[in-house]
Each structure stands twice: as structure tokens, then as C-alpha cells.
Amino acid sequence: MDTIVIFLESKKVRPTAMRLLVYKYMAQSNVARTLGDIENAFAKADRTTLYRTLKTFEEKGIVHQVDDGTGTIKYALCEAGCNCDIGRDLHLHFHCNNCRETTCLTEHKIPQINLPDGYIAEDMNLVIKGICEHCSG
């Protein structure tokens, strides 16, 4: 617990009660979560506060957004050496068509892509949809 406080402070984020709760929730999740997920997890908390908490976390490099194509933005904790701030960390994301959960495959980076002349890549997002390891067993 204390270690989370120290971590948040190292990221220049004040460790309020709400932020600790959200961080713990994200840490215990092994999949990406929507604002709605978090809202449901803490029924008494206000959506705006959670929204701004995630925004703060994102700005400080604690979480990154995950756009898995479902239409609602998800969030996941950044790994230790995550490059989400500068140029983005180009790992891919997997969305399970069965359990509808989205996972960061942080070890799997997006391969080199060659583009037509004149196109300059700055960022990219690769989402794979299919059956996850839990559902394919």
C-alpha cells in the first residue's frame, strides 16, 4: 500500500484516497478497463472524479488509453519501461470476441510497416480480435 503512495508521488500525482482505490483496481485487473467498469466497481464514487483521475493518470504516464474498437475508451496501467509518453509504446492489443476483454500484449510490438511515398508515420495502433487464452482452452 505504502509502495503505491511512493509510486504515485514519484509520478507527481498526489495520492488521494480515490486515486489509491483506482490505482489498486487497475493493478488487480489484468485487462483494460473502461470508465464505466471503474464506476461500477465503486458505486458510490462520482463519474467525473473517476474521469479526471484517469485523465491525470494518463497525463502523468501511469495509464495509457486502449482503443480496441468497441467504441468506448479503455485504460490499462503502463508497464515499467512503457514509452507511452514519447512517441507511444507500440505494443499490440488483443480483444476477445468471446469474453469481450481487452488485453495489453506488452511483449508484442507492432512490426515495421512500409508506407507509400510521402506518408510519415508518427503513431500506430494495432488491435487483434479473436479468442483469448482463457476462452480458447
Add this chain to the structure above:
Amino acid sequence: MDTIVIFLESKKVRPTAMRLLVYKYMAQSNVARTLGDIENAFAKADRTTLYRTLKTFEEKGIVHQVDDGTGTIKYALCEAGCNCDIGRDLHLHFHCNNCRETTCLTEHKIPQINLPDGYIAEDMNLVIKGICEHCSG
């Protein structure tokens, strides 16, 4: 003009006036368009009709959705040999951070990705963001 009628009929879509207009608009666009774009292009047309027109076009393999991460769905005409229906046509999409337009790079397919054990890929979406050929000149 008549050729469009014949094309739509070959796709089992009745060539109504509205559908012809939408098709022509999509054909003259060389970038993906949102429902809102089309709505603005024909100010007098009803949003629902356009919405259902696109839905019909999509079901009949005339257009495919493009999810470029901007939060609003876009649509683009399918190419001649597009495999959007079965398993999807895995070409990549480019979103320009300058002009905000999204282009189908139909010649550029998503490369083979190897996944961790237990994960089964069924579909995928790769969006590259950066500067397009018109804006990089």
C-alpha cells in the same frame, strides 16, 4: 450514372435517389467519411436515412467501416476485390494528424503477427497516424 444503378442492383440494393447520391459522394471522396460528413454534404437529407443507407451498403459489401481511433466511425467504398465480408480485408488505414483525413491503403496489408500461445486471431485493425502525402509535401 447508369453504371452505378447496375452496380447497386448487382449487389441486391435498390438504386433509390438517395442511395445514388450517397454512392456518388463516397465515390468522389478519396478518403473515409463519417455519417456527419455525409449529413453536411446533403443538408436536406435526414440523418436516419443516411445512417440506414450506410448500414445497407455495409451489409451488402459496398462500403466498409473504418475505425481510425478518432471516436467516430467512418466509411469507405470497398475496392473491386475487397474481402470485407469474409474474414475482412486486412488492409491498413492511415490517419493524417494534420488534415485529419483517413485513407484506405488498400495495397498495404497487415503483416503476419505471431501471438502468444492460446490466442487465436480472427480479425485485426491497424491504423497508422502521421502525415499524409498531401500534407508532407
Add this chain to the structure above:
DNA sequence: AAAAAAATGCACTTCTGTTGCATGGCAACT
């Protein structure tokens, strides 16, 4: 303790996508 800054909570707005239902137009059938 007082002042300043930051976080929280409530209300409300916007935007996109979506559906229900009534109406209109076209086409096949009698």
C-alpha cells in the same frame, strides 16, 4: 488561523449512434 491551491461532486451539455413508429412511394397482382 488564514489564504491559496487542488480535488471532488453535481448538473448539465454535446455528440454519436440507434430504435420505434408513422408516412410515402414504388411494384407486383387482380
Add this chain to the structure above:
DNA sequence: AGTTGCCATGCAACAGAAGTGCATTTTTTT
């Protein structure tokens, strides 16, 4: 031609998520 039925269209309303403004509370600083 008249009737019937199907499909497209238009209007209205709804749902979900994202985002903003402002008042209030909590925390930090002086």
C-alpha cells in the same frame, strides 16, 4: 386502373459516453 404489400424515408425520441462549468470540500502552504 385499382388494390395490396413491401420497402424506403422522415420524424421523434432515446441511450451511452465524453466532456465542461461551477460550487464545495479537502489539502497544502504561508
